[in-house]
Amino acid sequence: MTRIRTKLIIALLVIGGAVTYLVQAGVRTGWVYSMDADAFLEKTEFHSRRVRLTGSVGLENVDSNPAMLFAKFDLVKNGKAVPVDYRGAVPDMFKPGHEVVVEGELDANGVFQADVLLTKCASKYDEASPHSQEMMEQGEDAYGESDQ
Amino acid sequence: MIPTLGTLVLAAAAVVTIVVMIFSLASARFASARALSVARWGIGVFAGLITVASVLLLIALMQSDFRLEYVASYTERALPTGYKFAAFWAGQQGSLLLWGGMIAWMSAIAVASRRANRGVGEAVTVGVLATICGFFAALLLFAANPFEVISGIVPADGRGLNPQLQDLAMIIHPPTLFLGYAACAVPFAAMIGAMAERRTDYRWLTDIRRWVLFAWLTLGLGIMIGAWWAYIELGWGGYWGWDPVENASLLPWLTATALLHSMIMQEHRGVFKRWNVGLLATTFILCIFGTYITRSGIVSSVHGFGESLVGTFFFYFIVTLTVVSVAVFAWRWRSLEPQHRLSSMLEREGVVLIANVLLVLMMLITLVGTMYPVISRTFGDEVTVGASFYNRTVAPIGLLLVGLMATAPALVYGQQAGKRLGRSLIGPGIGGAALTAIAAIFGLHNIWALIVTLFASVTFIAILANFLHLVRMERSHTGAGVLPVAWRLLDANHRRWGGFVVHLGMALLIVGFAGSSLFPEKTTHQVGPGASFEVGRYTLTFNGLKEEQRGNYTAVVASIDATLPGGKVIDVSPERRFYDKRPDEPSAQVAIRSNWREDLYLILAGWEANGKVTAIQAIINPLTMWIWIGTTVLAIGSIICMLPRIGRAAGIAVNGGSRRVEGFTKGMTTPATNGSSMRPGDSEDSSQSPQRPRRPALEPVHAAMLTTADSSKADLRTGPAAAASCPS
Numbered sequence: 001m002t003r004i005r006t007k008l009i010i011a012l013l014v015i016g017g018a019v020t021y022l023v024q025a026g027v028r029t030g031w032v033y034s035m036d037a038d039a040f041l042e043k044t045e046f047h048s049r050r051v052r053l054t055g056s057v058g059l060e061n062v063d064s065n066p067a068m069l070f071a072k073f074d075l076v077k078n079g080k081a082v083p084v085d086y087r088g089a090v091p092d093m094f095k096p097g098h099e100v101v102v103e104g105e106l107d108a109n110g111v112f113q114a115d116v117l118l119t120k121c122a123s124k125y126d127e128a129s130p131h132s133q134e135m136m137e138q139g140e141d142a143y144g145e146s147d148q
Numbered sequence: 149m150i151p152t153l154g155t156l157v158l159a160a161a162a163v164v165t166i167v168v169m170i171f172s173l174a175s176a177r178f179a180s181a182r183a184l185s186v187a188r189w190g191i192g193v194f195a196g197l198i199t200v201a202s203v204l205l206l207i208a209l210m211q212s213d214f215r216l217e218y219v220a221s222y223t224e225r226a227l228p229t230g231y232k233f234a235a236f237w238a239g240q241q242g243s244l245l246l247w248g249g250m251i252a253w254m255s256a257i258a259v260a261s262r263r264a265n266r267g268v269g270e271a272v273t274v275g276v277l278a279t280i281c282g283f284f285a286a287l288l289l290f291a292a293n294p295f296e297v298i299s300g301i302v303p304a305d306g307r308g309l310n311p312q313l314q315d316l317a318m319i320i321h322p323p324t325l326f327l328g329y330a331a332c333a334v335p336f337a338a339m340i341g342a343m344a345e346r347r348t349d350y351r352w353l354t355d356i357r358r359w360v361l362f363a364w365l366t367l368g369l370g371i372m373i374g375a376w377w378a379y380i381e382l383g384w385g386g387y388w389g390w391d392p393v394e395n396a397s398l399l400p401w402l403t404a405t406a407l408l409h410s411m412i413m414q415e416h417r418g419v420f421k422r423w424n425v426g427l428l429a430t431t432f433i434l435c436i437f438g439t440y441i442t443r444s445g446i447v448s449s450v451h452g453f454g455e456s457l458v459g460t461f462f463f464y465f466i467v468t469l470t471v472v473s474v475a476v477f478a479w480r481w482r483s484l485e486p487q488h489r490l491s492s493m494l495e496r497e498g499v500v501l502i503a504n505v506l507l508v509l510m511m512l513i514t515l516v517g518t519m520y521p522v523i524s525r526t527f528g529d530e531v532t533v534g535a536s537f538y539n540r541t542v543a544p545i546g547l548l549l550v551g552l553m554a555t556a557p558a559l560v561y562g563q564q565a566g567k568r569l570g571r572s573l574i575g576p577g578i579g580g581a582a583l584t585a586i587a588a589i590f591g592l593h594n595i596w597a598l599i600v601t602l603f604a605s606v607t608f609i610a611i612l613a614n615f616l617h618l619v620r621m622e623r624s625h626t627g628a629g630v631l632p633v634a635w636r637l638l639d640a641n642h643r644r645w646g647g648f649v650v651h652l653g654m655a656l657l658i659v660g661f662a663g664s665s666l667f668p669e670k671t672t673h674q675v676g677p678g679a680s681f682e683v684g685r686y687t688l689t690f691n692g693l694k695e696e697q698r699g700n701y702t703a704v705v706a707s708i709d710a711t712l713p714g715g716k717v718i719d720v721s722p723e724r725r726f727y728d729k730r731p732d733e734p735s736a737q738v739a740i741r742s743n744w745r746e747d748l749y750l751i752l753a754g755w756e757a758n759g760k761v762t763a764i765q766a767i768i769n770p771l772t773m774w775i776w777i778g779t780t781v782l783a784i785g786s787i788i789c790m791l792p793r794i795g796r797a798a799g800i801a802v803n804g805g806s807r808r809v810e811g812f813t814k815g816m817t818t819p820a821t822n823g824s825s826m827r828p829g830d831s832e833d834s835s836q837s838p839q840r841p842r843r844p845a846l847e848p849v850h851a852a853m854l855t856t857a858d859s860s861k862a863d864l865r866t867g868p869a870a871a872a873s874c875p876s
Contacts, residue, residue, distance in 0.1 A: 004493065011493060015502070022545070026536070030536040031520070031531050052532050067763045068754075069674075089765065
């Protein structure tokens with residue numbers, strides 16, 4: 001009886017250890033801080049890390065082309081702006097004034113290089129549209145990593 | 149008239165649930181069979197009323213009655229009839245009415261199919277079901293009334309259905325998922341009833357076995373139909389993005405999977421009683437929690453659901469369910485003592501225990517990941533959890549589970565289990581290793597892919613070897629033909645073989661998951677009309693863009709011809725659809741060409757200057773078809789598990805009667821008199837108990853595989869082929 005109990009405890013410890021290791025590895029790659037665009041400008045400690053920013057697309061300086069798969073715009077929040085250079089499929093709902101979420105990193109020139117662009121949807125129970133963009137980006141994310 | 153009538157019917161339904169609760173309480177307290185009878189009928193009346201309400205909403209939808217806010221928000225006159233029907237569950241209120249209707253019908257079927265006069269447990273069960281029904285009635289009445297009348301002028305036309313919901317998969321996905329959620333309510337209620345009665349044997353579990361299986365199947369199908377919808381409709385090339393909404397539906401499925409396995413352990417060995425009670429409660433709470441996450445807007449700010457009273461309702465319902473479950477658990481903790489201790493880690497119980505731990509860990513990691521944005525927001529900067537987190541945690545644990553699954557046919561009970569396991573796995577192990585080596589020689593070098601190949605092939609070979617071994621054994625005794633013997637073997641133990649078919653489906657699924665997630669090739673092509681480009685083994689020719697007006701939308705079609713490796717040319721033209729009512733929300737219609745080896749998946753990403761430059765995203769998704777095939781196999785396996793035995797072995801009593809609970813068929817008993825559940829029949833090993841049903845002639849053979857070495861000694865001799873057929 002005691003022997004099997006010891007074995008059981010060892011087995012559970014091994015599982016626990018392995019899972020802890022997995023979770024650590026997962027946290028390193030999958031957890032991203034997210035904040036508003038204006039808060040990001042103040043928090044310099046995040047300027048060299050991958051983050052997720054929320055704001056709206058500035059009304060001026062928008063240069064996007066779905067066929068060429070890019071969008072350059074200012075991400076505006078509370079009167080402050082972060083210049084964003086996004087490469088990838090431009091969501092249908094991407095328009096000046098709309099609220100968006102971008103994910104990426106600030107480059108040396110102070111331009112936010114984004115590879116994820118999500119649009120927010122205002123409707124109350126509208127499962128699909130924002131969902132799709134979210135998944136689209138997450139999917140690309142997942143593929144990018146499994147390729148390595 | 150419909151708005152008023154609908155609200156009235158909902159109000160009546162709410163009142164009925166209160167009446168049912170009172171009567172079932174009275175029945176439990178005063179041991180009144182008559183009160184219980186009233187309560188049981190009340191559940192039926194409730195189901196009838198919810199049905200009337202649903203029919204009223206359907207009529208309003210079909211007639212485009214835009215006085216109703218709901219009808220105006222989710223339909224338009226030009227919407228095809230099928231989608232008007234599907235609009236029933238396109239919005240918050242309608243989908244909650246559907247949820248409530250399914251709960252009502254599941255409850256009614258459960259109440260009707262359970263034998264009458266089963267005592268306090270039954271009264272409590274009916275009471276719990278009534279409470280759940282009552283919650284939905286109140287929710288519909290006060291927080292999400294689908295019959296709410298539009299304020300102001302009635303519009304001439306509605307806003308139309310969300311383009312992305314205009315798809316066959318979306319018509320069947322929500323009802324399937326809700327059916328699974330609703331089916332989870334029945335075992336939950338039965339569990340509370342059984343605990344109230346202090347029934348800690350396995351028989352109350354036998355009563356709900358099919359319910360759990362059905363709930364597990366429908367939940368799984370709901371999830372997979374959702375994945376299919378995402379794949380064909382959302383146009384990002386994948387089927388699962390670890391979105392909070394998806395995670396929410398996965399959580400109860402994981403615990404239900406654990407439950408299905410530990411229930412068998414309680415039935416065979418009298419162990420895992422606490423696991424079972426805990427998992428039953430957790431599964432149902434997670435069903436409600438999933439709805440809460442998706443409806444309250446608490447988790448994903450990207451979803452922008454907006455806070456609503458519905459969220460508050462669900463929150464307090466979850467709190468109530470959790471408190472009740474914990475209380476019941478604590479109250480009966482001591483009587484849920486296992487009747488038997490583990491004797492080897494390598495016996496069935498040990499492996500099932502580890503599998504359960506892993507499944508619960510998967511659930512917990514997914515749960516924490518899903519809720520982490522909320523948790524981190526409370527303590528500072530918000531952290532979002534991306535797909536790669538889950539891919540690195542939940543996916544490897546899942547793979548480990550598949551490894552355990554491969555050992556299933558070789559697992560037995562008892563101290564000798566380890567040796568037996570080793571012996572039975574030598575053959576499949578060598579076969580699997582050989583296949584994996586061949587795959588490696590042919591260029592498969594990804595370590596994860598090799599592990600999947602090994603586990604999946606061992607699973608297949610072990611199940612097949614086990615079955616063929618039994619067929620050979622049986623033939624050597626009876627001399628019958630292969631097919632009749634195979635059929636009788638299968639029919640004699642639906643649960644074992646059905647379970648293995650489910651395992652085969654799972655193995656196929658994992659192969660599909662691995663292929664499509666490890667080796668997709670994603671490319672983007674900016675092309676002009678007439679241009680050709682290569683994607684994998686295909687040569688694609690872009691013929692230009694064209695615009696087509698169809699029904700309630702206009703499609704921009706990128707006409708593309710694909711030349712297959714054999715030289716055959718087929719049309720794969722992705723589209724973008726602009727719906728009349730929502731021109732700002734174009735929806736991508738992907739073009740997919742599928743075969744057993746890979747999917748060619750094309751998306752029309754964008755264009756400029758009338759298509760002079762058009763961006764096409766092309767993805768080669770290997771082995772994706774096996775995901776859908778695996779799901780089908782899994783569903784077939786679960787149905788086999790649920791089916792009763794079809795044929796009868798000559799002269800053999802088919803089991804059944806002896807499992808009925810005796811001493812409780814007449815009148816009512818109080819928990820006190822009924823409380824001492826340790827009747828002889830419940831003692832340690834059910835296979836040795838006097839109530840054990842007599843085995844049909846065929847059963848000894850595989851009973852030897854199923855039961856322990858020790859119990860088989862006593863039991864197996866009763867069968868004609870026993871001594872010779874025991875493989876140990």
